[in-house]
Amino acid sequence: MTQARNPPASPNPASAKTTLPSDGYTGRSRRARAEPMLVRPLRDDRYVVETDHGTYVVDLDGRTCTCPDHSIRGSRCKHLRRVAIEVTEGRVPPPGKRTSACAVCGRRTFVAVTEIGPQLCERHEVAVGDLVRDRETGRRLIVTRVTNRRADEATTDDGTTIAAYETNGDYGDHEPVIEAVYLDSVRGLDGSVDASELKRYGFPASRLRRLGSERVRGAQASLDAFAGA
Template identity: 50%
Template sequence: MNTTASPKTPLPVPSGDRLEERSRRARTEPMSVLPLGDGLYEVESASDHTYLVDLEGGRCTCPDHVFRNARCKHIRRVAIEITEGRTPPPGEIAVPCHDCDVAVFVDEDDSEPCYCEEHTIWPGDTVVDRETGDRLTVVDVSVLRADAVRVDAAGCTVAEYGTNENYEPDVPVVGAIYPHATVARHGVVPESLKVYVFPRTRLEKEP
């Protein structure tokens, strides 16, 4: 999964704080932090050099840490960004939302696509079919992949269905109905209403 770095920029210095020199430079120098997973972070410094930080081990590949055993500005910068919500903590990575490219923090073992809170869909939400422009109401969001769910009437999987050929086969499927149906928060009412199944990436959450 592709990860996303934080913007390369200086950070504000809290007013009234008298920071130790390395802590001050960790804030005032423009740096970006790229979470790699397994508690590792790549830090691009103001000089455009990149260093690997093992946050949980308290290690960095920069000369200040290697030769002086100092808690360098790069280790401090990673810790600051995690505390301020700019960078995900160990066990998570930052990835772009599939629909808007906003960075989303997810478990490093999660699979794509990932969505920000604004574009995550839930049962009861209204979505738009990217192929037809039709509005539908979501009744179920599954963890099953489009290439693993069969459409019995068509004799193929959701991924193989003709109008889905332009969408990723390994994304979850979503069950939805057309808006003339009555939907409760936890499902369709009545149960006999027709539910259509789509690859998640074919549907866009209505603003």
């Protein structure tokens, strides 16, 4: 088992009621921030809001809350407002998302509830057609597929796991495998990608460094078919 360059970390959710800055706010908006609350997402896309006076369930999409202020008066209560604030500020996942940890840096990230396997944060995620650089060789590649398979589970044609290769010894076994092709081997005469030349290689995610927002001309159309192969 190789040692991860950046070991994964737990999402470390808050476990105590907190307040938020409330200067400049009035009424329910101020109370939504100034009063101590703990917001916890439920599996059905609703949220539990714990306060000093009671515990309530908020449905953000349905714009409902079980508190008397909303149930009786029909008001957009402080609990609804607080959940909306925490979702907007990235404190809790929005409906349809769950909390995960980036397999490279351990940073908390939100992913679709249906996602499985190791995940990546915005800083480390890549997409089909992205231009990346191999940290070991310095060569540039084009991403052809982003998998949810771990480097110690995904295998090459000869049955060897991606993690078992000596050049991958400094990268995490737990990281998702990114498949890519070397740029200098797939360039067409006009500078676009020639799909007929594709030969894919698998890498632990942190071995590939994304080159800003660069994408290769012609890559998306040529590589889309490979993304689900």
